[in-house]
Amino acid sequence: MKDQSYKPVSDSPAKFEGKMSKKVRKWEVFPGKNKFCCNGRIMMARQNGIFYFTCTLIIATCGLFFGFDCPYLAVHVTPAIPAVGGALFVFVMATLFRTSFSDPGVIPRATPDEAADIERQIDIPNPGGPTAYRPPPRTKEVLIRGQVVKLKYCFTCKIFRPPRASHCSLCDNCVERFDHHCPWLGNCVGKRNYRFFYLFILSLSILCIYIFACVLTHLILRSQADNFLHAMRDSPARYPLYNTL
Numbered sequence: 282m283k284d285q286s287y288k289p290v291s292d293s294p295a296k297f298e299g300k301m302s303k304k305v306r307k308w309e310v311f312p313g314k315n316k317f318c319c320n321g322r323i324m325m326a327r328q329n330g331i332f333y334f335t336c337t338l339i340i341a342t343c344g345l346f347f348g349f350d351c352p353y354l355a356v357h358v359t360p361a362i363p364a365v366g367g368a369l370f371v372f373v374m375a376t377l378f379r380t381s382f383s384d385p386g387v388i389p390r391a392t393p394d395e396a397a398d399i400e401r402q403i404d405i406p407n408p409g410g411p412t413a414y415r416p417p418p419r420t421k422e423v424l425i426r427g428q429v430v431k432l433k434y435c436f437t438c439k440i441f442r443p444p445r446a447s448h449c450s451l452c453d454n455c456v457e458r459f460d461h462h463c464p465w466l467g468n469c470v471g472k473r474n475y476r477f478f479y480l481f482i483l484s485l486s487i488l489c490i491y492i493f494a495c496v497l498t499h500l501i502l503r504s505q506a507d508n509f510l511h512a513m514r515d516s517p518a519r520y521p522l523y524n525t526l
Contacts, residue, residue, distance in 0.1 A: 312390055313454040323382040326452050329467030332381055339377070339485075343370045346492050350499045357502060362495060369488045376481035377466065385471035386457035388438065388446060396439040 308321035315324050325332070343366070351363040391399065421432045421441050432441040435448050438455045442448070447459035449469050458472035470478045 313387065314452050315454070324384050325381060325467050326462070326469070328451060328464065329381075331464045332467030335465045336374075336377070339370075339373065342492065343488075346496070350492075350496055353499055353503070354495055358498065366488075366491060366495070369484060369491060373481065373484045373488050376477050376484060380470070380474045380477040380481050381466045381468045383468075383474045383477070385469040385475075386459075386473040387452075387471075388440065388442065388455040388457055390437075390455075391439040399439065399441075 306321055308317045308324075311317070314327055316327050317324055346366065347363060351366065354362045419434050421434065422429050423432055424430075425444075430444055432443065434441050435455050437448060437453065440455065442455055443457060445458045446455055448455045449459065449462050451462050452469055454469070456469050456471040458475065460470040460475060460478075462469045463478070466478070466481075468474070
């Protein structure tokens with residue numbers, strides 16, 4: 282009697298390799314000079330040492346303010362002072378991280394086929410013969426809403442950049458609506474994070490003015506009840522605050 286027990290058929294080597302192959306994500310083969318964290322969700326420039334100094338300066342100043350000035354002001358003025366300061370601090374750090382860790386508007390580079398197609402579209406005659414290399418023109422005129430706009434060619438990304446776009450030499454990327462590369466944030470400022478950069482600058486200014494006013498109030502109240510030098514000693518938050526201003 283034949284053995285009719287089931288024997289599973291082993292997968293072929295090609296099928297097994299297909300199952301084990303890992304999908305390569307775009308950030309893993311990103312051609313720019315950025316670095317990524319949290320599986321590509323965080324994008325920063327490689328030269329981000331000043332960014333950590335910015336975070337340390339903000340946290341140290343606010344820590345001294347909450348540790349030395351807020352307890353006195355909460356008792357003698359109003360308990361709302363540390364609450365307002367805490368809300369401003371959280372908002373400042375949130376906009377700081379959102380600006381520093383987000384994509385500023387990087388324009389994808391051209392693929393080899395797209396770059397070759399751009400070179401084939403050139404109408405300028407090639408004096409060196411059909412086999413000689415002919416680089417693309419530096420500018421290209423296009424019609425946008427009835428107006429002629431000149432687009433600049435990026436020889437690194439091999440694309441014609443949109444208007445107001447520029448190539449960042451530090452990150453080695455073309456950024457849409459490029460404003461500037463901010464070393465204090467460790468990232469470029471462009472189309473996709475400009476509103477967060479503006480909110481960060483605005484909220485940081487409000488926080489500095491708020492802490493300065495509270496520290497000054499603390500010094501005045503202390504000096505009325507005690508010596509002015511003792512009041513200066515009991516409010517050490519003024520040192521990093523004055524350096525920030």
